[in-house]
Amino acid sequence: MSDTKSARPLSPHLSIYRFKPTMAMSIVHRVTGVGLYLGTVFFVWWLLAAASGPEAFSYASAFFGSIIGRLFLFVYSWVLLHHMFGGLRHFVWDMGHAITREQSTLAAQATLVASLASTLLLWLIVWIV
Amino acid sequence: MSADPFKMRTPLRRVRGLGVSGSGTEHFWLQRMTALSNIALILFFVVFLVAMHDEPYAVVREAFRNPIIGLLVALVPVSFSIHMRLGMEIVIEDYVHSTWKLPLRIINTFFAVLIAAASLFAIAKLSFGA
Numbered sequence: 001m002s003d004t005k006s007a008r009p010l011s012p013h014l015s016i017y018r019f020k021p022t023m024a025m026s027i028v029h030r031v032t033g034v035g036l037y038l039g040t041v042f043f044v045w046w047l048l049a050a051a052s053g054p055e056a057f058s059y060a061s062a063f064f065g066s067i068i069g070r071l072f073l074f075v076y077s078w079v080l081l082h083h084m085f086g087g088l089r090h091f092v093w094d095m096g097h098a099i100t101r102e103q104s105t106l107a108a109q110a111t112l113v114a115s116l117a118s119t120l121l122l123w124l125i126v127w128i129v
Numbered sequence: 130m131s132a133d134p135f136k137m138r139t140p141l142r143r144v145r146g147l148g149v150s151g152s153g154t155e156h157f158w159l160q161r162m163t164a165l166s167n168i169a170l171i172l173f174f175v176v177f178l179v180a181m182h183d184e185p186y187a188v189v190r191e192a193f194r195n196p197i198i199g200l201l202v203a204l205v206p207v208s209f210s211i212h213m214r215l216g217m218e219i220v221i222e223d224y225v226h227s228t229w230k231l232p233l234r235i236i237n238t239f240f241a242v243l244i245a246a247a248s249l250f251a252i253a254k255l256s257f258g259a
């Protein structure tokens with residue numbers, strides 16, 4: 001990085017911007033991406049436990065069946081579904097659609113509604129099955 | 130820099146069109162391709178997990194003996210780790226401008242490979258092991 005201190009105009013910091021749905025969903029897409037990244041460790045744990053034998057598997061099952069484990073899975077499933085719907089939104093943009101202010105705001109809100117609704121539906125199914 | 134800076138470029142460089150970074154749109158494209166495969170794999174994997182969530186060990190082992198299930202579960206870490214490595218690379222490039230940038234990028238790659246390799250090892254053992 002350059003140390004030059006000049007009178008160049010700097011871009012203002014985050015706190016100066018007014019809250020917008022599109023901005024929030026952009027941040028959330030990044031945060032959920034990083035969350036999914038770190039959470040893959042649990043996916044590997046479950047697989048390795050299953051591969052190691054009944055005893056290791058029972059530890060992993062006990063964790064995922066506990067309150068904390070269930071809470072983790074609930075949050076992870078929402079994070080995954082939200083990131084997926086956010087990714088679909090990126091596909092629509094990449095193909096050149098829904099780029100106006102009104103459309104992108106609507107799409108940002110729709111992403112959140114879709115992820116919340118599908119997460120609740122998923123856990124309703126888990127509960128019933 | 131005197132007259133026309135473009136005079137410094139060879140025609141081959143223009144044809145390749147890769148600019149200073151030395152790479153073109155592969156990062157973007159691979160991120161989208163793996164995003165697409167992630168969607169399909171996620172839908173399969175969520176259904177699989179919901180079906181397995183309350184089953185005893187023997188049933189889970191039996192499920193992995195099915196080659197279709199073994200193959201599909203194996204595709205999940207492959208697609209995920211390529212996608213998440215590319216994604217995290219962008220995050221690092223956006224926020225880290227210190228000497229940590231290179232070590233973090235290396236750790237990111239190692240992490241993604243480790244996740245994929247450990248998953249595939251476990252799935253191979255589940256599918257072929259005794």
Ligand code: HEM
Pocket residue numbers: 029030031032033034036037040080083084085086087088090091160161164165167168171209212213215216217219220
């Ligand atoms: C379920 C299907 C998925 C879809 C459709 C999807 C889609 C996308 C897309 C389109 C981007 C690029 C966003 C941009 O250019 O700003 C992205 C970024 C990212 N994704 Fe995914 N993704 C999925 C699953 C995953 C999973 C499972 C992980 C981690 C294990 C993951 C981790 C990331 C990360 C870390 C980023 C970078 C975030 C950023 O730059 O802000 N994604 N995803």
